[in-house]
Amino acid sequence: MKNSDNPWKTIPAEDYEAHMGNPLVGQLQALGYITREVLNRYHPNRFMMLGCCTGNGFEHVNPEITKQVIGVDINPDYLKIAGKRYGAKIPELKLFCLDLNEDWLPELEVDLVMGGLILEYVDPEKTAVQVQKVLPTGGIAVFVIQQTGNSSFVSPTGIKSLEALGAISRELDPHEVQSVFEACYFELQELQEMNLPGNKKFIRLVFEKI
Numbered sequence: 001m002k003n004s005d006n007p008w009k010t011i012p013a014e015d016y017e018a019h020m021g022n023p024l025v026g027q028l029q030a031l032g033y034i035t036r037e038v039l040n041r042y043h044p045n046r047f048m049m050l051g052c053c054t055g056n057g058f059e060h061v062n063p064e065i066t067k068q069v070i071g072v073d074i075n076p077d078y079l080k081i082a083g084k085r086y087g088a089k090i091p092e093l094k095l096f097c098l099d100l101n102e103d104w105l106p107e108l109e110v111d112l113v114m115g116g117l118i119l120e121y122v123d124p125e126k127t128a129v130q131v132q133k134v135l136p137t138g139g140i141a142v143f144v145i146q147q148t149g150n151s152s153f154v155s156p157t158g159i160k161s162l163e164a165l166g167a168i169s170r171e172l173d174p175h176e177v178q179s180v181f182e183a184c185y186f187e188l189q190e191l192q193e194m195n196l197p198g199n200k201k202f203i204r205l206v207f208e209k210i
């Protein structure tokens, strides 16, 4: 798919947040909660969020501990909002608008990479290679993927703009994700499930670069 055709570039931020924060979905809250847990556990000095959208979870960054935060997303409007919301609180907030399927991450190093519901929309192999390049040995990568049970991948909240995502998302098998990252010299440290409304689940995979 051409970058310009990606439906993520046309979904208004308010639609995304209304959908994900709807109590029938509850995923904005769940991803924020996971980000808080991850930051509290690993205390990264440099933190990168892939598919950061409007910065959900950045409210849990303690700038005394996490000096640098890198956010990456394909939609420039989401990044503008993230910058407005968190730029003052996180002095070293750097936001990069790029397509993880086509572009390369900037040449920098971070201690922790996180991606909540991004692998479903990108090439996991290319993403694993990208993550491998920005993490030193011992660096941590945390990915959250969704398992839908018998329901549709995009929950029906009545918000029309989100419906286009059904055509570009694909549900991933956690063991497939594990194999892809192991092929890039990552070791699985943890695989954890979290129940969500609507019979869905999040799977959190934590990898260490070896």
Ligand SMILES: C[S@@+](CC[C@H](N)C(=O)[O-])C[C@H]1O[C@@H](n2cnc3c(N)ncnc32)[C@H](O)[C@@H]1O
Pocket (backbone or CB within 6 Å): 008, 009, 020, 028, 031, 032, 050, 051, 052, 053, 054, 056, 057, 072, 073, 074, 075, 078, 098, 099, 100, 101, 115, 116, 117, 118, 121, 122
């Ligand atoms: C389901 S949202 C997850 C957002 C965020 N993690 C949260 O907690 O709300 C997926 C995000 O990935 C971004 N995205 C999708 N495809 C992308 C790509 N090819 N390159 C970069 N970002 C992408 C979307 O714009 C969107 O912000």
